[in-house]
Amino acid sequence: MSTRTRTAPHYLKDFHCQQAVLTPISQSKIQPTCYNQAVKNPDWCTAMDAELHALEQNNTWVLTDLPHGKVPIDCKYVYKVKHNLDGSVERLKARLVAKGYTQQEGIDYIDTFSPVAKxxxxxxxxxxxxxxxxxxxxxxxxxxxxxxxxxxxxxxxxxxxxxxxxxxxxxxxxxxxxxxxxxxxxxxxxxxxxxxxxxxxxxxxxxxxxxxxxxxxxxxxxxxxYFLGIEVARCSQGIHICQHKYALDILADSSTLGSKPVKVPMDQNLKLSRAAGSTLKDHSIYRWLVGRLLYLTITRPDISYVVHTLSQFMATPTSAHLAAAHKVLKYIKTAPAQDVLFSAASSLQLSAYCDSDWASCPDTCRSVTGYCVLLGNSLISWKSKKQIVVSHSSAEAEYIAMATTCSELTWLRFLLIDLQVDHP
Structure with a gap:
């Protein structure tokens, strides 16, 4: 074996470069796809027993005989390996879910609700x-x-x-x-x-x-x-949030870790349309990639506009759309740990900036609204979204953008009241 010292190239100085080592994967780390696979592993059996015990403690159901004329719905386990921030396995999670897709709306249920915070x-x-x-x-x-x-x-x-x-x-x-x-x-x-x-x-x-x-x-x-895939670090300056691990997972799963980084996520004059490029044979690859990028915009306002543009072509993506998505991945590789800082020395005064283009969409001639909202020095809200109507002038597009921004500010003022923040 060579004892010569190995040094990473200069352009990789900001990355952690290590030799890949093949290690056997524990059976507990493999996510089962069905009950028959999980029941063979004692660790997953323990996870399923813990789920059933917790449901019983909450009095989720009552055991009874099935009345005549009633049809029961089935259920299944959903298995997930929970990881720590460093990638190590935290625990095995088995979630019991009812197969609600066999029910009919208006007969078996009226509406659905899941507590998901914005x-x-x-x-x-x-x-x-x-x-x-x-x-x-x-x-x-x-x-x-x-x-x-x-x-x-x-x-x-x-x-x-x-x-x-x-x-x-x-x-x-x-x-x-x-x-x-x-x-x-x-x-x-x-x-x-x-x-x-x-x-x-x-x-x-x-x-x-x-x-x-x-x-x-x-x-x-x-x-x-570590909350919902968001890494939270607190220091004297404030709180930093980023999705470093999530970004690296996207690069690894899309086989772009070895690609060359680029400085911008999209060319300035690029206008994507439905007819650009040839239609992809497998749409799932594009949809999977854009879906992952959408979640990354939680801490990456710099790719919000680009990902919004790519998400418009989920129905029939083409090779041109996929190439644009791959360029976003190369841009992410430039700084996968880029974060957002919530300053500890910030005031609690809302301020906002908004802008719009005019008739930029080649398919619908609609304009795109963009805004960002700050609480003191901390950026807390941003969005890039196509307007719902066609604007007759650039002035009308600007007014629509301002109306959208004012709606966000009004909602945030009500939120600040609940959080005991006095705002004029």
């Missing part, structure tokens, strides 16, 4: 928390069946391995709950089964954890560091 609310809460020095913690609910009370009668087959029989809700974001006492303020943000808690009192967080654990089986994940 990402603007998450960024707004973090920016306020760092200015006011609030504690930030996160919890994980062991199962997603919370307080979704059903008014309809639903019958479901028994799942495999089953052998037995406070706070004010925000009007601005229904997934935000706040509680104010004489000496503390606590905000709780729910995203399905992930919970973000911010409070100016550590004792209030402890009391909240005990309360939630009495009603649901939750796991205390400690201070906020």
């Amino acid at each position: 990402m603007v609310t998450v960024r707004c809460l973090l920016s306020i928390a760092v200015v006011r020095g609030w504690h930030l913690y996160q919890f994980d609910v062991n199962n997603a069946f919370l307080h979704g009370d059903l008014e309809e009668e639903i019958y479901m087959n028994k799942p495999p391995r089953y052998s037995k029989g406070g706070p004010n809700q925000s009007k601005a974001d229904y997934s935000l709950f706040v509680k104010t006492t004489n000496d503390s303020f606590t905000a709780l943000l729910v995203y399905v089964d992930d919970i973000l808690v911010a409070s100016d009192s550590h004792d209030s967080i402890v009391a909240l954890k005990v309360f939630l654990n009495d009603h649901f089986k939750i796991k205390d994940l400690g201070p906020l560091r």
